[in-house]
Amino acid sequence: MEIKSAEFIMSNSNVEKCPKSLLPEYAFIGRSNVGKSSLINMLANRKSLAKTSGKPGKTQLINHFLINKNWHLVDLPGYGYARVSKSAKRTFQKFITEYFSKRKQLVCGFVLVDIRHEPQTIDMEFMEWLGENMIPFCIIFTKADKLKPKDIEDHIKAYESIMLETWEEMPQYFITSSSNGLGKEDLLSYINDLNQSINQP
Ligand code: GTP
Ligand code: MG
Numbered sequence: 001m002e003i004k005s006a007e008f009i010m011s012n013s014n015v016e017k018c019p020k021s022l023l024p025e026y027a028f029i030g031r032s033n034v035g036k037s038s039l040i041n042m043l044a045n046r047k048s049l050a051k052t053s054g055k056p057g058k059t060q061l062i063n064h065f066l067i068n069k070n071w072h073l074v075d076l077p078g079y080g081y082a083r084v085s086k087s088a089k090r091t092f093q094k095f096i097t098e099y100f101s102k103r104k105q106l107v108c109g110f111v112l113v114d115i116r117h118e119p120q121t122i123d124m125e126f127m128e129w130l131g132e133n134m135i136p137f138c139i140i141f142t143k144a145d146k147l148k149p150k151d152i153e154d155h156i157k158a159y160e161s162i163m164l165e166t167w168e169e170m171p172q173y174f175i176t177s178s179s180n181g182l183g184k185e186d187l188l189s190y191i192n193d194l195n196q197s198i199n200q201p
Contacts, residue, residue: 001192004068006044011061015099019064024198025072025105026191028140029096030112031122032056032078035142038178039112040065040075043188050075062099071195072105079126092126100135107194108136115141115155115175119162128166138172140187145177 009019028036037050037059049065051058056078063075076099079092100109109130113123130137141159144152152175160170174190176183 001068001188003044003188005066006046006049006068006073007066008049009064009066009072011063013061013095015062015095015102018062018099018103019072022105023066023071024107024195025064025074025103026107027074027076027099027103027109028112029076029079029100029109029126030140030142031114031120032058034078034112034114035178036078036112037075039140039142039176040073042176042178042181042184043073062095071191074099074106079122092129097129100130101133106135107198108138108191110140110174111137112140112142113159115144115152116146119159124166127171131167138174138190140183141173141175143177143179144175144182145179 010017012018028039030036033054033056037052040050041047041052044065044067050063059075059077061077065073065075067073076096077093079096100106111123111127111130113120127137127139141152141156147155156173156175163170172190174183174187176187
């Protein structure tokens with residue numbers, strides 16, 4: 001699938017105020033600085049559709065982008081930023097969990113993780129929370145340009161074996177780089193297939 005048009009629609013912190021249209025949407029979530037906004041720009045072939053920064057905490061709101069006039073990409077704030085801990089269990093910013101639990105148009109959440117890092121508790125907890133709430137998601141490994149191909153393989157294997165301690169199977173995943181475009185075709189064709197399946201009930 002080729003992205004022919006991409007436009008910013010709105011930003012807000014309240015899921016009730018998100019676009020009313022029932023177009024299918026896909027949301028990018030993960031720790032601050034993992035590359036959510038950069039990935040949206042890479043997919044859309046646009047340098048600064050979504051605002052990016054070297055400093056964590058750039059994206060603070062729920063941002064809707066209309067793609068090819070018939071589906072939405074959603075850029076979210078990092079959940080590792082300004083989070084609050086409640087006893088032992090971490091809580092995520094309220095509007096993030098509200099977005100995922102209330103947004104009926106959401107077809108799939110993409111949980112971004114930096115391919116260089118070992119599994120992080122906050123990512124594992126967020127994926128568990130998605131699973132408990134039966135919200136479909138995939139994992140997107142980002143910044144693959146920072147590793148050699150052999151190291152990519154090793155990191156994925158290590159990640160998978162830790163995931164399999166709590167999950168029956170490894171969720172669908174993609175290996176990407178916003179710097180060199182790795183994973184772009186696969187991700188867009190995955191989204192395209194889902195869009196088609198929604199249009200043909
Ligand atoms: P918040 O909005 O703060 O939650 O961050 P974010 O997840 O949207 O990250 P953002 O896209 O702003 O990128 C953070 C930093 O990582 C920026 O300096 C990007 O240039 C860099 N970055 C993002 N993706 C990649 C990538 O694939 N490769 C490399 N080398 N750098 C990347
Ligand atoms: Mg961002």
